[in-house]
Amino acid sequence: MSQTVRSRVSGATRGKLFILIVTNFVDMVGLLMILPLLPYYADELGGGGMEVALLVSSFTAAQLISAPLWGRFSDRHGRKPALLVGLAAAAIAYVVFAFATSLWVLLLSRIVQGAGGGTVGVIQAYVADSTEPQNRAKALGWLSAATNLGVALGPPLGSLALLLGRPGPGLVAATLCVLNIAFASRFLKESRDMTEASVKRPGASRQAIMRVVTHSREPAPRLIWIYAIAMGAFSGMTAILALFLLDEWAVGPDRIWMVFTYLGVISVITRAGILGTLVDRFGEVRLSRAGLVLLAIGLSAIPFAGNYVLLALAIALVPLGTAFTFPCVTSLLSRLIPSNERGLYMGVQQTFGGLARVIVPLWAGFAYDQLGHGVPFYTSALLITGTIFLGLGIDAGGGTKVAAAEPAAESAA
Structure with a gap:
């Protein structure tokens, strides 16, 4: 295989x-x-x-x-x-x-x-x-x-x-x-089947957005909600991470680059190196779920880290979790959407993800100042935990429903 x-x-x-x-x-x-x-x-x-x-x-x-x-x-x-x-x-x-x-x-x-x-x-x-x-x-x-x-x-x-x-x-x-x-x-070659595009027209953008809201129990809208909520939770963490490290660990402007470089290196190695092998072995549904678990554990563990080693381990779980989650969720969504509306719904996913990237960081900043330095991490972890339950049943029947929704892939020529 x-x-x-x-x-x-x-x-x-x-x-x-x-x-x-x-x-x-x-x-x-x-x-x-x-x-x-x-x-x-x-x-x-x-x-x-x-x-x-x-x-x-x-x-x-x-x-x-x-x-x-x-x-x-x-x-x-x-x-x-x-x-x-x-x-x-x-x-x-x-x-x-x-x-x-x-x-x-x-x-x-x-x-x-x-x-x-x-x-x-x-x-x-x-x-x-x-x-x-x-x-x-x-x-x-x-x-x-x-x-x-x-x-x-x-x-x-x-x-x-x-x-x-x-x-x-x-x-x-x-x-x-x-x-x-x-x-x-x-x-760059065109990937869209333009013969199909001339026959099958995509729906309206407003209808696609409303469908995610009104049909949130369907697999495709649920995947979009998982993506958006997880993206918002991750963005909430990144919005206040530098401030948290400055206040709690005295990591100033001269050293903060090390943390973000560390995050970036782990993300690149995971996505370009081991992600494909793990998808082949475990499948997108299980790997995305594992990514959400890692992300929730990492976010909740950061405030409890008692030394630099534990802090580094907790932070490392975040890029691992996002690397396993976001590509797999987007890939699963692409299987559920017909090719004539694939661009539309991928755009809708980015719209919901973008809204979450605005709302959750605002909450994180408020919570950090008013409720405690660890609260943004706990609430982000709680949001991630909710997405795990939101994804239950999407792979009903061993993932056959997701696979069956995908028509034959377009020619790669």
Whole structure:
């Protein structure tokens, strides 16, 4: 079985995924060149904490609104055009960022960038189109590993680009984006069956969003809720982790990078290295459930760690849990959604996940200040525990219902 899987992934599918992964990696490098510098640019233009929060949240808000629209667009017109238009929007946003002379212009750049950045669901749909069902979690793991590498490389490149002057980071990011557009235009192949797309139209974005709310007992909406709640819980932890480590462990700005590098290295190794093997052995349902258990244990254990070794072990469970959970849940969702609505529902998943990334961190900040330093970790762990029960029964009959919902995968040629 595993030998067959390796053979399939090593052919035309692997080539298509490589181009997509490179495109996504370069896009993430450009994004993270800009993001760490945002507070400094805002401060230079007279902004304070509230203005910085608005700049950050405006990106998320634009992303939330645009994600289902991009997904539906890609279902009708193809994944490649949607990705290219999204990259073009990002390039424009970076140029606006580079020459922003007021907070309003800076805000405009963030809104444009967020609107173009709503294509995460399209990228996930591309992976689902291009891979056989049993290989999707592995491929999504590779994709997220590349994303984490981009997150690690973007900030130092952004700081280096400041040597070119204040517009430097924005202009370098825009240049990378233009090169990325040229690369994707030349080498990225369309994954969507456009003959099917001309016959089977996706539903409306609003209907898809409401279905997740009104039909929450169905397997696909339950998977979206699991993804969103787990993503929110993880984001709540990351929002206050640095502050917690400063207050409880005296880990200051000069050492906090070690913690996030540690998280990133574990995540990359797990997703790019061992995730595929574990999916082949245990299956996506069991592995995602194990990931949720690890994530809940890690979150709840962090406040109880009595020394650096225990703290490191508790923190390590978090990237392990997310690496096992998110690719598997997204892969399972792709099996339950017909290909003509795959982009739409992947976008809806990102919308719900994005809402959770806004709501839970706000709660975490309030709870940390008002209720105790450990409370955000406990509540996040409690949320994760709830998703474990939410997922019970999705694999009824040994997982046959999930597998049966997936039609034959599109050709990887």
